[in-house]
Amino acid sequence: MGEPPNGHGNGHGNGxxxxxxxxxxxxxxxxxATAARALGDYGAxxxxxxxxxxxxAEQLGYRPNALxxxxxxxxxxxxxxxxxxxxxxxxxxxxxxxxxxxxxxxxDLILSNSDEEADTEQKAIGxxxxxxxxxxxxxxxxxxxxxxxxxxxxxxxxxxxxxxAAPDLEVDTVVADNxxxxxxxxxxxxxxxxxxxxxxxxxxxxxxxxxxxxxGSSSVADRVQGFTxxxxxxxxxxxxxxxxxNARQEGVEPLARRLxxxxxxxxxxxxxxxxxxxxxxxxAARALGxxxxxxLSLVAFDDxxxxxxTTPAVTVMAQPIHEIGAEAARLLIRRIGGDGGPVVTRxxxxxxxxxxxxxxxxxx
Amino acid sequence: MGEPPNGHGNGHGNGxxxxxxxxxxxxxxxxxATAARALGDYGAxxxxxxxxxxxxAEQLGYRPNALxxxxxxxxxxxxxxxxxxxxxxxxxxxxxxxxxxxxxxxxDLILSNSDEEADTEQKAIGxxxxxxxxxxxxxxxxxxxxxxxxxxxxxxxxxxxxxxAAPDLEVDTVVADNxxxxxxxxxxxxxxxxxxxxxxxxxxxxxxxxxxxxxGSSSVADRVQGFTxxxxxxxxxxxxxxxxxNARQEGVEPLARRLxxxxxxxxxxxxxxxxxxxxxxxxAARALGxxxxxxLSLVAFDDxxxxxxTTPAVTVMAQPIHEIGAEAARLLIRRIGGDGGPVVTRxxxxxxxxxxxxxxxxxx
DNA sequence: GCTCTTGTTGAGACCGGTCTCAATCCGGTA
DNA sequence: TACCGGATTGAGACCGGTCTCAACAAGAGC
Numbered sequence: 086m087g088e089p090p091n092g093h094g095n096g097h098g099n100g101x102x103x104x105x106x107x108x109x110x111x112x113x114x115x116x117x118a119t120a121a122r123a124l125g126d127y128g129a130x131x132x133x134x135x136x137x138x139x140x141x142a143e144q145l146g147y148r149p150n151a152l153x154x155x156x157x158x159x160x161x162x163x164x165x166x167x168x169x170x171x172x173x174x175x176x177x178x179x180x181x182x183x184x185x186x187x188x189x190x191x192x193d194l195i196l197s198n199s200d201e202e203a204d205t206e207q208k209a210i211g212x213x214x215x216x217x218x219x220x221x222x223x224x225x226x227x228x229x230x231x232x233x234x235x236x237x238x239x240x241x242x243x244x245x246x247x248x249x250a251a252p253d254l255e256v257d258t259v260v261a262d263n264x265x266x267x268x269x270x271x272x273x274x275x276x277x278x279x280x281x282x283x284x285x286x287x288x289x290x291x292x293x294x295x296x297x298x299x300x301g302s303s304s305v306a307d308r309v310q311g312f313t314x315x316x317x318x319x320x321x322x323x324x325x326x327x328x329x330x331n332a333r334q335e336g337v338e339p340l341a342r343r344l345x346x347x348x349x350x351x352x353x354x355x356x357x358x359x360x361x362x363x364x365x366x367x368x369a370a371r372a373l374g375x376x377x378x379x380x381l382s383l384v385a386f387d388d389x390x391x392x393x394x395t396t397p398a399v400t401v402m403a404q405p406i407h408e409i410g411a412e413a414a415r416l417l418i419r420r421i422g423g424d425g426g427p428v429v430t431r432x433x434x435x436x437x438x439x440x441x442x443x444x445x446x447x448x449x
Numbered sequence: 450m451g452e453p454p455n456g457h458g459n460g461h462g463n464g465x466x467x468x469x470x471x472x473x474x475x476x477x478x479x480x481x482a483t484a485a486r487a488l489g490d491y492g493a494x495x496x497x498x499x500x501x502x503x504x505x506a507e508q509l510g511y512r513p514n515a516l517x518x519x520x521x522x523x524x525x526x527x528x529x530x531x532x533x534x535x536x537x538x539x540x541x542x543x544x545x546x547x548x549x550x551x552x553x554x555x556x557d558l559i560l561s562n563s564d565e566e567a568d569t570e571q572k573a574i575g576x577x578x579x580x581x582x583x584x585x586x587x588x589x590x591x592x593x594x595x596x597x598x599x600x601x602x603x604x605x606x607x608x609x610x611x612x613x614a615a616p617d618l619e620v621d622t623v624v625a626d627n628x629x630x631x632x633x634x635x636x637x638x639x640x641x642x643x644x645x646x647x648x649x650x651x652x653x654x655x656x657x658x659x660x661x662x663x664x665g666s667s668s669v670a671d672r673v674q675g676f677t678x679x680x681x682x683x684x685x686x687x688x689x690x691x692x693x694x695n696a697r698q699e700g701v702e703p704l705a706r707r708l709x710x711x712x713x714x715x716x717x718x719x720x721x722x723x724x725x726x727x728x729x730x731x732x733a734a735r736a737l738g739x740x741x742x743x744x745l746s747l748v749a750f751d752d753x754x755x756x757x758x759t760t761p762a763v764t765v766m767a768q769p770i771h772e773i774g775a776e777a778a779r780l781l782i783r784r785i786g787g788d789g790g791p792v793v794t795r796x797x798x799x800x801x802x803x804x805x806x807x808x809x810x811x812x813x
Numbered sequence: 814g815c816t817c818t819t820g821t822t823g824a825g826a827c828c829g830g831t832c833t834c835a836a837t838c839c840g841g842t843a
Numbered sequence: 844t845a846c847c848g849g850a851t852t853g854a855g856a857c858c859g860g861t862c863t864c865a866a867c868a869a870g871a872g873c
Contacts (some may be wrong), residue, residue: 467859469858469859469860470859470860471859471860471863481859481860482861482862485859485861485862486861489861490859491862492862494863513858514858514860514861515857515860516858516859517858517859517860517861518859518860518861519860520858520859520861521858521859521860521862522859522861522862612844701851760854791873
C-alpha cells in the first residue's frame with residue numbers, strides 16, 4: 086500500500102517517526118542493549134562506546150520516551166495532585182510548595198481540580214491512577230466519605246492528604262492547627278468584648294449546624310470546634326447558632342449582608358474561614374456603609390496579600406500554606422521510596438498577625 | 450529463587466501485581482485480543498462475551514494502564530502547561546481555564562513552573578516532551594529567545610502560546626490586547642491632568658529602557674508601547690524615561706517608594722503592569738503617608754478580586770484571563786485533532802473598570 | 814447445495830524502553 | 844600454554860496495552 090515508509094498508523098500526525106534507542110544503536114553500530122546502557126547511564130559500557138552512542142544520539146536528536154521507561158520500570162516519576170480549585174490562592178500556593186519539592190526530587194505533577202465534588206474527584210483519581218502516577222497528593226473533598234480515597238489505597242498507590250484529614254483512614258496527612266487557630270482568632274474578639282460573633286464558611290452542610298454534627302472537611306470542622314470552644318469559654322450561650330455554613334449557595338456577600346442587617350442577631354464581629362470569605366464580608370460591610378472595625382470587627386484565616394493593604398488592614402491567622410504542600414510532597418516521596426514506617430500526621434502551627442480590623446463593639 | 454510468585458522485580462513496592470487484560474481474558478476464558486476489545490470498547494464483540502469480560506474485569510478490579518495504551522496508540526491524552534508561577538493569580542486563573550477545556554475533551558494537564566527562567570523552562574519542556582504530552586501550552590519566559598519553543602516544534606508537538614506572543618515563530622497564540630489596554634489606562638491619567646506618570650513592570654531588562662528596545666515579554670512590550678504612545682499623544686517628552694523595569698530585583702515596594710520620594714521626578718501617577726505590582730505601590734504609598742488618589746493616582750492591569758475592596762478601590766484594566774487559558778487549550782486540542790489550517794493569533798479584548806484611584810494631580 | 818458476506822474470535826507483532834543471561838574478550842596468573 | 848575472573852557486549856524476553864490479519868461460523872442469496 087502507499088503508506089508512508091515505516092509508518093504503520095501511529096506516529097503523531099506529522100510523518101516523522103520518533104527516534105528510538107534502536108535507531109541510535111544502529112547508527113552507532115552497537116546492539117540496542119548497549120545503546121540503552123550508554124544512554125540510560127546504567128550497567129557497564131566502555132568509554133569509547135559510550136561516546137560513540139552519545140554522539141549518535143545527539144546527531145539523530147534522540148529524546149527518550151519516558152512512558153516506555155515507565156512501562157518496564159514501573160516508575161513514572163509523576164505525582165498526582167488533586168485540589169479543590171487551583172484558582173483558589175490557598176491551593177495555588179500549596180501546589181507550588183508541592184511542585185518545588187517534587188521537581189527537586191525529579192517528579193512532575195499532574196493537576197486536577199475536584200471542585201469539592203465527590204464525583205469529579207473520583208474521576209480525577211481514576212485518571213491519575215490510570216496514568217500510573219507514583220503517588221497522590223489529595224485535599225479530599227470529603228473527610229468522611231472515604232470511597233474515593235480508598236480507591237487509591239486499594240490500587241496500592243501511596244497517598245498523602247493535605248489541608249484536610251480523614252481520621253478514619255490510615256494515611257499520611259499534613260494539616261494546619263486549625264482548631265487552635267480558630268480559638269485564638271475568636272479569643273481576640275471575645276477579649277475585645279464581642280458577644281455576638283458569626284463564623285462563616287462555604288462548606289456544604291445540609292441543614293443548620295448543630296453540636297456534634299460531622300462536617301465534610303476536617304479543617305472546617307476543626308475551626309468550628311475552636312470557634313465554639315472559644316465562645317463557650319467566654320460564657321456565650323448556644324455557640325452553634327453562630328456558625329453559618331453553605332455560604333457558597335447564597336453567596337458570601339449576600340449572606341454577610343443578611344447577617345449584618347439582622348438587628349435581632351446583632352452580629353458585631355465575624356470570623357471568616359478563608360480570605361475569599363473575608364473579601365465578601367468586606368464588600369458587604371462597605372455596601373451597607375458599616376465601617377470596620379467600628380461597626381464590625383473582622384478576622385480571617387490566611388494571610389492573603391491584600392489583607393495588609395485594605396483600610397483597615399485585616400487581622401488574620403496565617404497558615405504555612407507553601408509548607409503544607411511541600412511537606413505533603415516530602416512525605417509522599419518518602420513513601421514512594423519505600424518507607425514502610427508508621428502513618429504520620431503533621432499538624433503545622435498557624436500564626437496570628439494582628440492588624441487593625443478588631444475593635445470593641447459599638448454600643449447600641 | 451524465593452521471589453514473590455509472578456513478580457519479576459518491577460511492581461510497586463507492595464507485592465500485588467496490577468491486573469491486566471490478559472488476566473481478565475484468562476478469567477473470562479477468551480483471548481487477550483477479545484478481552485481488550487470488550488474492555489476498550491472498540492472492534493466487534495458479541496454481547497455475551499462483552500458482558501462476560503466486563504464482569505470478569507469488575508470482579509478482578511481491572512484498571513486500564515493508560516501508559517500502555519499511549520505506547521501503542523501514540524496518544525497520551527495529556528497536555529503540558531508551563532507557566533511562570535502557578536502562585537501568580539494570573540497563571541492560576543489561566544490554568545484553570547485551560548484545565549476546564551482540557552478535561553471536557555478528555556485531557557489532563559501536567560503542570561510546570563518556569564519561574565520566568567529560560568533554563569527552568571527548558572528543563573520543564575524536556576520532561577513534558579519525554580512524557581509524550583500530546584501538545585503544550587506555554588507562557589514563554591521569553592518572546593525573543595526562541596530555542597526552548599523550537600525544541601517543541603522540532604519534536605513535532607503542537608504548541609500554543611498564551612499571554613505572550615513570539616512574533617518570529619509560526620505558532621498559534623492567544624494574548625490580550627495589551628497595547629490598547631495600556632493606552633486607555635494611561636489616557637485616563639493624562640486626561641486627569643497627569644504629566645509625570647510612571648509605568649512599573651517586573652520584567653527583567655538589562656540597563657534602562659530605551660525606545661526601540663526589544664523586551665523579553667511581548668505582553669509587557671505591548672503595554673510599554675501603549676503607555677509611551679499615550680504619553681506621546683499627550684505631548685509629554687521622552688516617554689521612555691518613565692518606564693521602570695526590573696522591579697523584582699529591587700523589590701516593587703522599594704522601587705515605588707524611591708520613585709515617590711524623588712522630588713525631581715515628581716511622579717503623580719503610576720501604571721502597574723499587574724495586580725501584584727499594584728499591591729506593592731499601594732504599600733509604598735501607605736508607608737509614605739501618601740493618599741490615593743489625592744497624592745497619587747494608580748491604575749493597574751488585572752481585576753484582582755481585592756482591587757474592589759481597598760480604599761480607594763482601584764481602577765483596572767481587566768483581562769479575560771480564564772478565557773485566555775481556555776481558548777489556548779481549545780486551539781491546542783484542535784491542532785492535536787489534526788487541524789492543519791493556518792496559524793492563528795487570537796487577541797482578546799481587555800475592558801476598563803473605572804473605580805476611585807484616579808484624580809487630578811495635587812498642585813505642588 | 815454452494816458461494817458470498819458479515820460477524821466474531823484468536824494469534825501474534827508492535828510501541829520503546831529495561832533488564833537478565835549467556836557469550837566473548839581481555840589481561841593476569843599458575 | 845591453559846585457566847580464571849572481571850569487563851563488555853548482544854539476544855531476546857518483558858511491561859500492558861492496540862491493532863492487523865487470518866480463521867472460522869452462520870445466515871443470505873442463487
